[in-house]
Amino acid sequence: MVKDKFKPTLRANQTINAIFHDSKWRDEKNSDLYDKDGLYRGIPYTHDYRSALREEILAKHTTSPELARSDWMRNLAQNSVSALAASRGTQVKAVEKQAKLDQSTADLIGKIFSVLRTYAFEYNHSIGWSELHITCSIPGFVTEVLRYNLLREASETVTYFRARLSTSTHSLVLRGRNQKIEAFVIPVSKSIGLTQTEKNFKPVATFTSNVQGNNVDWYMERQPLVDGHLELIGMELFSMLVATSNETLQTSPAAIPINRNVSTAAARVS
Numbered sequence: 001m002v003k004d005k006f007k008p009t010l011r012a013n014q015t016i017n018a019i020f021h022d023s024k025w026r027d028e029k030n031s032d033l034y035d036k037d038g039l040y041r042g043i044p045y046t047h048d049y050r051s052a053l054r055e056e057i058l059a060k061h062t063t064s065p066e067l068a069r070s071d072w073m074r075n076l077a078q079n080s081v082s083a084l085a086a087s088r089g090t091q092v093k094a095v096e097k098q099a100k101l102d103q104s105t106a107d108l109i110g111k112i113f114s115v116l117r118t119y120a121f122e123y124n125h126s127i128g129w130s131e132l133h134i135t136c137s138i139p140g141f142v143t144e145v146l147r148y149n150l151l152r153e154a155s156e157t158v159t160y161f162r163a164r165l166s167t168s169t170h171s172l173v174l175r176g177r178n179q180k181i182e183a184f185v186i187p188v189s190k191s192i193g194l195t196q197t198e199k200n201f202k203p204v205a206t207f208t209s210n211v212q213g214n215n216v217d218w219y220m221e222r223q224p225l226v227d228g229h230l231e232l233i234g235m236e237l238f239s240m241l242v243a244t245s246n247e248t249l250q251t252s253p254a255a256i257p258i259n260r261n262v263s264t265a266a267a268r269v270s
Contacts, residue, residue, distance in 0.1 A: 097211055104209060104216035105176040106161050109139050111227070112174060113163040115234035120165060123242070131168040132245055139163040139174075144194050158195060165238075166191070167245040172237055173198065181207040181218075185240050187248075204240055205233065 081099070085092045113136075120134040127133055139161060147156035160175040171191040173184045175198070182203040190197045207225060209218050218225040220233070 100214075100216060101179055101209060101211065102161075104218070105179075105181060106139065108207065108218055109161055109163055109174050109176050109181060111230055112234060112237075113139050115230055116165055116172070116238055119234060119238045123238075131249060132242070133167065134241070135166050137162075137164040137166070142194070146195070160195070164191070165241060167241065169245045169248040170241060172241040179209045183237055185244050205237060 081092055081095050085095045088095070117136050120136055124133055140163075141159055142162045143157055143159040145154040145157050147154075149155040158177070160177045162176075163174045165172045166188055169188060170185055171188050173186060173191065175182055175184075182198075183205040184198050184201050185204055186197065186201050205220065207218050207220050209216050211217075220229070
């Protein structure tokens with residue numbers, strides 16, 4: 001057990017030795033830095049910056065790789081946030097706040113979608129491959145062009161975080177942007193229009209957010225939203241999609257494309 005405990009240290013020393021030290025460097029002046037097996041022992045604080053960096057890499061490798069990766073990612077993100085702030089002419093805190101809101105928006109849509117997709121799986125087992133079968137489009141960022149210039153280049157765009165569930169007649173759309181998440185039930189034939197179409201429909205549900213320190217709080221109709229509410233919200237939204245699709249199917253059956261499954265097609269052939 002004792003030997004196993006020190007194996008990572010031995011491998012790390014061998015790696016550092018192979019990467020940073022060659023035979024030319026290992027002369028008489030630096031021979032005291034190597035043990036009898038030629039492995040690198042370590043360096044005093046008096047050596048140059050590269051030597052200090054080697055010592056830091058060695059320490060992180062032998063103690064906590066996760067910590068080293070966390071430090072690397074944090075520094076990388078901080079540099080990118082600073083670059084965004086400079087390009088936008090704003091403060092770093094403003095960029096960090098927007099990033100926090102964006103992530104919270106994506107997380108909430110993801111939670112609601114997860115509830116809805118569970119309902120869809122159960123519902124589809126009962127409804128089969130019919131016109132009322134529900135398909136799910138997983139959440140993701142969608143950027144759409146709102147306006148073009150004379151050269152047909154995009155002059156105005158908008159990005160939403162979106163998710164969708166659809167029958168053959170209607171879609172339940174979740175979209176989030178700028179501290180707001182909205183849900184729409186719209187005809188499938190119009191869903192391709194995205195924002196340009198959705199502006200003609202009233203949201204069936206709206207969620208708004210507010211940043212409080214390091215937390216983002218969500219509200220529905222000015223009431224605080226908690227995870228325990230998501231099940232009820234999901235039921236309500238899913239019911240709206242199914243009820244609207246049922247009604248359309250009953251009132252305008254001729255307008256609905258028939259979705260014949262394999263068994264139906266086989267019955268017709270026979």
